[in-house]
Amino acid sequence: MPFPPNRLLLLLRRRRRSRLLLPLHPQKPSFSSSSSSSSAAAAAEEEDLLGGTDHSGEAPTLAKLGFEPPFPTDFAPNHGGLVEEDPRVLRLGVCHALAREGRLKEVRRILRQITDEEGSGSAPFICQMLLYKFREWDSNTIVWDMLANAYATSKMILDALYVLSKMDSLTMQASISTYDSLLYSVRCTDIAWELFQEAKAHGLVHSEYTCNIVIDGLCKQHKLVEAIDFFQQARERKEFRPCIMTFNALMSALCNVGFVQVAKSFIPIMLKYGLLPDRYSYSTLIHGLCIVGSMEEALELSEEMQKSGMELDMITFNSLINGYRLLGLMSEVWKLIQMMIQQGLQPDLVTYTILITGLCEKGNVEEGLRMRMEILSRGFELNIVTYSVLLNALCKRGLVHEVEKLLNEIETIGLDMDIVAYSTLVSGYCKLGEIERALQVCKIMCSKRVMPNLFTHRSILSGLCKKGMLVEARWYLENLANKCQVNDITLYNVVIDGYAKVGDVNNAVRLYEQAIKLGLEPTIVTCNSLIYAFCKVGNLTMAESFFKTFELKRLVPTVVTYTILMDAFCEAGNFDSMLKLFDEMVGKSIVPNAITYSVVIKGLCKHGMFQKAIHVLHDMHIKDVTTDQITYNTLIQGFCEVSNTEMAFRIHDNMLQHGVVPSPVTYNLLINVLCLKGRVKHAEMLLNSLVEKGVDLRKFAYMTIIKAQCAKGMPYKAILLFDRLINAGFKVSIKDFSSAINRLCKVYYLDEAKMLFKMMICFGIRPDQKLAAVMCNALNKKNDFCSLYVLQALIVKGGLLPWVLTKDPG
DNA sequence: GTAGGGTTAG
Structure with a gap:
């Protein structure tokens, strides 16, 4: 007997709430709903077989696992339910007859047909047929065993276990x-x-496959340490002879967690067993090397593969292509595709998906969409993976309309959205701040039995936090922890960071402590957010203290940890501590990135060390650290703060030379510095040239010039620009009108102030008390009583208190 | 044995 089924059922009992649930037959009666006395007796027998009555008074284990067999209400011994003509009985009879003749292949085929037709939950019924019609047949054991096997191979695990438990009771x-x-x-x-352990404990002998199955299973469950331990021990005890598939499974699991060198070390062991690496071994290792970015080694191995007489196939080519994509080297991607075509292989959907992903990652969603058309024109159909890539890119670009179009397309062609596609959508809507829509998607996916997972929940939490809905985020998290038993530190990290971002140190720390109490291990991300929280409220002592505490807990600080602390010291004006941290970081071989350098540049500028700041920028170019808009903006801001217009523009030119497209913030800074230096005309010229070029600008750029024009006595230009601002589609507020009107009043351009005031009324914006007071006082001083009366009437009509007419709130 | 969703810093 390979293993005692009752013991297995006890094992299963411990996993009542495990994920291993069979599909239910909701319409079929369950044990508990049985009403007839004979069925109650049968149910009692079932319970006995299932390992005795549960003393807690709960239902039998299988029933708890969702197993609701049709028996006993529609079929029971001595109940007349079994009829000779039942085709299933006849087929079981045929099985017995064939088994007697040793025609086992045919028996297997018929039993597979029966189990597939009857489906999960049918074991009790079929067993009853075998039990009461064929008990005395000498072929009985073979048929029962093959029935269990049929259920096992059809993945009807609980049915298989049921048959085995029955067999056990029948010895x-x-x-x-x-x-x-x-x-x-x-x-x-x-x-x-x-x-396996249970079987072993009972001294059962394994087949030559058993250990290979166990290792494969452990690898697929990502239990790598256990898999390797098991492999070593089984080898030492000479319990099995590993096969090539086992080596491939081990190497694949190692590669998937990035341990490609460990995976490679299995090759000599394979050779010792006289096993030569096959195409799967090679492509597994090549894939492993590609995902860690070791492209040179991957190519070397692919050459070795070819020398061993194996041509590169689509899968290996795709792994290599994806390796270059991961490194952002799209030119190499194209080269490899050319090479693949030269070798007579046409790109498949996976190749195209990698290409689209790469294009989208470079910000070229349009090209990604065009590629989709090319795929269709080549006769391929897109699958949900390709659609997910496009959906993700469109969401990130905020192209909601395109997202909707793609979703319609998915629905039209009848493609099922899977968990990744739905999570992408949820995450996309969350990033766009559309929480309600994201939650609607969640509802839809649940209704389609695609249950939200960690990714989905994390996106929702992140979306709530980014909207400042921390109460809701906390509620959502606690619900997850209580109801769904989803306890993952990354979910806590998101909310802890949410608190950190608004400077709510107390709640951040409390939530952290709550996570620890639950037995969750903090990660460096948890730590970074807590350090950020203390920095945000200016408590650098606590930030450093937390930093040291986490280091003691063997959490390794990252570039993010150091950058947070460096920025905090920079903001506090503690330049020396910032540089000390930078040196400490480099000393630990932590490589500074673009964000770290921008903090350093900011610090150097604040300290007046502009030459050094420029040097850092050059250094970044030499070290091939990507410079982005923020890097340049930081330096431009530094020069703007000391009113060095010339240098600010030179950095802007440098930015263009390096192919970095200035952001709206860049132009805000440049226009602002021109206005501050009194070069309002230059500022306007710059704005005009940018508008002509179709450059994306913010309201700030317009308003900066308008305010300067008002203050410098250029009221008509200001009014015209205000008009252009509105025509450009920007929404204007009372604040915008007030800032212009106030300045006009200050320099006594009252007629123009009145014009803007009228314009404001025309736009349906009512003056507030402060603006009304400014206007009234100015009109009073200029003795413009006529306008004053009109204004007063307007104010009274608008419900503003009359006292504003005599008081100037300043 | 190949492609998709992701928490932290300027």
């Missing part, structure tokens, strides 16, 4: 191959390991 012995089939079927669940 029939199941075969090792049935045991292996069952083990194979459950190998991806944590049941497999205990199943």
Whole structure:
């Protein structure tokens, strides 16, 4: 007997809430809903078989696992339910007859047909047929064993276990191959390991496949340490002879976590067993090397593969292509595709998806969409993976309309959205601040039985936090923890960071402590957010203290940790501490990135060390650190703050030379510095040239010039620009009108102030008390009583208190 | 054995 089924059921009992649930037959009666006395007796027998009555008074284990067999209400012994003519009985009879003749292949085929037709939950019914019609047949054991095997190979695990438990009660012995089939079927669940241990504890002999199945299962469950340990021990005890598939499984699992060199070390072991690496071994290792960015080594290995007589196939080519994509080297991607075509292989959907991903990552969604048309024109159909890539890119660009179009397309062609596609959409809507829409998507996916996972929940939490809805985020998190038992530190990280961003140190720390109490391990991300929280409220002592505490906990600081602390010291004006941290970081071989350098540049500028700041920028170019808009803006801002217009513009030119497109913030800075230096005309010229070029500008750029024009006595230009601002589609507020009107009043351009005031009324914006007071006082001083009366009437009509007419709030 | 969703810093 390979293993005792009742013991297995006890194992299963411990996993009542495991994910291993069979699809239910909701319309079929369950044990508990049974009403007839005979069915109650049968139910009692079932309970006995299932390992005795549960003393807690709960239903039997299988029933708790969602197993609701049709028996006993529609079929029971001595109940007349079994009729000779039942085709299933006849087929089981045929099986017995064939088994007697040793025609086992045919028996297997018929039993597979029966189990597939009857579906999950049918085991009790079929067992009853075998039990009451064929008990005395000498071919009985073979048929029972093959029935268990049929259920196991059809992934109806609980049915297989049920048959085995029945066999156990009838003192029939199941075969090792049935045991292996069952083990194979459950190998991806944590049941497999205990199943094996139980079998071992009972001194059962393994087949030559058993250990290979266990290793494969452990690898697929990402239990790498256990898999390797098991492999070593089984080898030492000479319990098995590993096959090539086992080596490939181990190497694949290692590669997937980035341990490609460890994976490679399995090759000599393979050779010792007389096994030569096959195309799967090579492509697994090549894939592993590609995902860690070791492209040179990957190419070397692909050459070795070819020398061994194996041509590169699509999968290996795609791995290499994706490797270059991951490094952002799209030119190499194209080269490899050319090479692939030269070798007679046409790009497949995976190749195209990698290409689209690469294009989208470079910000070229339009080209990605065009590529989609090319795929269709080549006769391919897009799958949900390709659509997810496009959806993600469109969401990130905020192209909601295009997203909707693509979703319609997915629906029209009848493609099912999977968990990744739905999560992408949820995340996309969250990033766009459309939480309600994201939650609607969640509802839809649940209704389609695609359940939200960690990614989905994290996106929702992140979206709530970014909107400042921390109460809701906390509520959502606690609901997840209580109801769904989803306890993952990354979910806590998101909310802890949410608190950190608004400077709510107390709640950030409290939530952190709550996570620790739950037994969750903090990560460096948790730590970084807490350090950020203390920095945000200016408590650098606590920030440093937390930093040291986490280091003691062996959490390794990252470039993010150092950058947070450096920025805080920079903001506090503690230049020396900032540089000390920078040196400490470099000393630990942590490589500074663009964000770190921008903090350093900011610090140097604040300290008046502009030459050094420029030097850092050059240094970044030499070290091939990507400079972005913020890097340049930081330096431009530095020069603007000391009114060095010339240098600010030179940095802007340098930015263009390096192919970095200035952001709206760049132009805000440049226009502002021109206005501050009194060069309002230059500022306007710059603005005009930018508008002509179709450059994306912010309201700030317009308003900066308008305010300067008002203050410098250029009221008509200001009014015209105000008009252009409105025509450009910007929304104007009372604040914008007030800032212009106030300045005009200050320099006594009252007629123009009145014009803007009228313009404001025309736009349906009512003056507030402060603006009304400014206007009234100015009119009073100029003795413009006529206008004053009109204004007063307007104010009274608008419901503003009359006292504003005599008081100037300043 | 190949492609998709992701928490932290300027």
